[in-house]
Structures are given as structure tokens and as C-alpha cells.
Amino acid sequence: xxxxxxxxxxxxxxxxxxxxxxxxxxxxxTRFDPMKLATPEAFARNPQEVHAFYNARRRNLIKAKPNAAxxxxxxxxxxxxxxxxxxxxxxxxxxxLHERAGSERVIHMHGxxxxxxxxxxxxxxxxxxxxxxxxxxxxxxxxxxxxxxxVWFGEMPFxxxxxxxxxxxxxxxxxxxxxxxxxxxxxxxxxxxxxxIRTCEINLEPSDNAEQFDERRYGLASEAVPTWVDELxxxx
Ligand code: BJW
Numbered sequence: 001x002x003x004x005x006x007x008x009x010x011x012x013x014x015x016x017x018x019x020x021x022x023x024x025x026x027x028x029x030t031r032f033d034p035m036k037l038a039t040p041e042a043f044a045r046n047p048q049e050v051h052a053f054y055n056a057r058r059r060n061l062i063k064a065k066p067n068a069a070x071x072x073x074x075x076x077x078x079x080x081x082x083x084x085x086x087x088x089x090x091x092x093x094x095x096x097l098h099e100r101a102g103s104e105r106v107i108h109m110h111g112x113x114x115x116x117x118x119x120x121x122x123x124x125x126x127x128x129x130x131x132x133x134x135x136x137x138x139x140x141x142x143x144x145x146x147x148x149x150x151v152w153f154g155e156m157p158f159x160x161x162x163x164x165x166x167x168x169x170x171x172x173x174x175x176x177x178x179x180x181x182x183x184x185x186x187x188x189x190x191x192x193x194x195x196x197i198r199t200c201e202i203n204l205e206p207s208d209n210a211e212q213f214d215e216r217r218y219g220l221a222s223e224a225v226p227t228w229v230d231e232l233x234x235x236x
Pocket of ligand 1: 181
């Protein structure tokens with residue numbers, strides 16, 4: 001079986017990383033204006049403010065640990081490979097918790113917080129400390145040219161060709177912990193349905209696209225994801 005998964009902030013919520021649009025008022029975009037922090041125009045206008053926002057999140061990420069949902073998805077990757085299948089794990093998350101749980105192949109369509117991109121020479125460097133206007137690019141030596149290696153509104157997500165190629169080959173599409181409100185990821189379920197691929201949503205509550213899914217499972221990712229993985233592997 002070829003499984004295509006897209007994960008969102010909900011999969012990392014129980015690891016202490018905030019989600020963006022929680023209805024209880026704690027979501028990142030409830031507290032902060034994305035137009036002031038997550039667009040290339042905002043970064044050009046006020047790079048210090050954007051760096052401060054991502055520096056705080058980077059420090060929080062370094063302290064965080066993967067949860068049972070991340071570990072279950074790593075186990076699924078191994079189990080599918082052993083059964084001549086495969087897992088394409090696409091995440092909208094910029095954290096590295098899937099990798100830290102053992103997932104080998106993760107497509108970070110919205111980038112990675114622990115990397116910095118030089119806007120002068122285009123080299124992407126690993127980055128674990130605070131970033132600002134004084135930091136120097138290790139490749140070209142310039143200062144003031146580094147930005148977080150993340151995809152902001154209006155920018156093209158990464159590896160989009162590879163993502164659609166994998167979706168076209170899939171037998172099952174699963175969306176986990178995403179509100180399905182940001183495109184193009186929110187459109188994957190429509191693509192899957194048009195291709196005749198079975199669709200499943202695992203989330204705390206119905207997402208914006210819930211009616212598009214053949215199967216819907218609601219609960220905490222740390223509980224619902226391991227249960228789903230166990231049931232899928234037993235059914236194969
Ligand atoms: C739990 C849980 C628990 C909680 N267990 N579950 C078409 C129509 C309309 C607009 C557009 C369109 N196409 C493009 C646009 C514009 C824009 C867009 O979509 N805007 C919308 C707001 C309408 N998109 C873009 O600009 C994108 N670029 C683009 O489209 O380029 C052109 C293109 C053309 C053709 C092909 C391909 C591309 C870029 C989008 C970049 C998004 N960037 C951000 C910030 C990244 C860096 C950072 O982290 O700061 O990405 S915004 C933010 O939202 C972040 C996330 O990855 C993304 C999605 O959020 P996610 O993961 O779904 O989180 P939440 O909080 O929304 O949901 C969490 C869910 O978890 C909830 O449902 C909870 O219930 C659940 N949950 N606890 C299980 N314990």
C-alpha cells in the first residue's frame with residue numbers, strides 16, 4: 001500500500017508547539033498578525049520583528065520532544081517498507097519532530113525552522129541559535145542576508161512537483177492535525193478524490209474540509225494516530 005500523509009500543527013500540539021488557528025484564542029495567528037510576520041513584505045519592512053518571532057519559536061522547538069503521534073508515523077514508515085509499500089510524509093510543520101521520532105523521509109513543504117537561507121547566495125545553512133541582522137552566512141560571508149528557511153504567504157511551497165507526483169501514485173490519502181485552511185495543502189484532498197483515492201482525516205475536531213473525507217477520526221493526535229496506525233497495519 002502507498003500511503004500519502006499530510007501533517008499540520010495539530011500533530012505537534014501535544015509536544016508544546018502552538019497551533020495557528022485554535023478556536024480557544026491561543027493560536028499563533030490569533031495572538032500575532034500573520035501579515036506582519038509571515039510574508040516576504042513583512043520581512044523586508046521589519047526584519048528584526050520577524051527574526052524575534054522565529055527566534056522565540058526556535059528556542060521553544062529545541063526544548064520540545066516528539067509525541068506518540070510522531071513515533072507512530074515513524075513506525076508506519078518502517079512497517080510499510082517491510083510490506084513492499086511506502087509512506088510519503090509531507091508536513092506543513094517547520095519543526096523537526098517527525099525526524100527526531102525516527103521518520104527517514106519527510107517533505108517539509110513550508111520549510112524548516114532549524115535552517116537559515118541566505119538571500120544573497122541562496123545557500124541553506126543548518127541554524128539552531130538566534131538569527132538577526134548581524135549573523136554571517138557561512139557560505140558567502142555576507143551579514144544581514146539570512147532569513148528563516150520557511151515558506152511565507154505568497155511564496156511557493158517547497159518540493160511541490162515531488163508532492164503531486166507522490167499523491168498521484170497513492171492508494172490512501174490521510175490528513176492529520178491540520179485545519180485545511182492553507183493552500184495548496186488544503187487542496188490535496190480534492191486532488192485525491194478526483195484521482196479516486198480513499199481519504200481519511202485525523203484531527204481534534206472536523207477541519208474546514210471534513211466533508212471531503214471518506215473516513216474521519218476525531219481525538220488527540222497522540223491517541224488517535226497510534227490507534228489508526230495499528231488498525232491499518234492489522235488490516236493489511
Ligand atoms: C489537533 C490537536 C491535537 C489541535 N491532536 N489535532 C487558493 C485559495 C485561497 C488562497 C490561496 C489559494 N492558493 C494560495 C492561496 C494563498 C495562501 C493561502 O492559502 N491563504 C489562506 C489563508 C486562504 N497560500 C500561500 O500563500 C501558499 N503559497 C502558495 O499557494 O503559492 C502558490 C502556489 C501555486 C500553485 C501551486 C502551489 C503553490 C504558502 C502558504 C505558506 C503558509 N505558511 C505558514 C507559516 C510557515 C512558517 C511558520 O510556521 O511560521 O504555514 S502559515 C501556517 O498555516 C503554517 C502552517 O503550516 C499552515 C497550516 O496550518 P495548520 O498546520 O493547518 O495549523 P492550524 O492551526 O490551522 O490547524 C491545526 C489543526 O490541528 C486544527 O484543525 C486543530 O483542531 C488540530 N489540533 N490540537 C489533533 N492535540
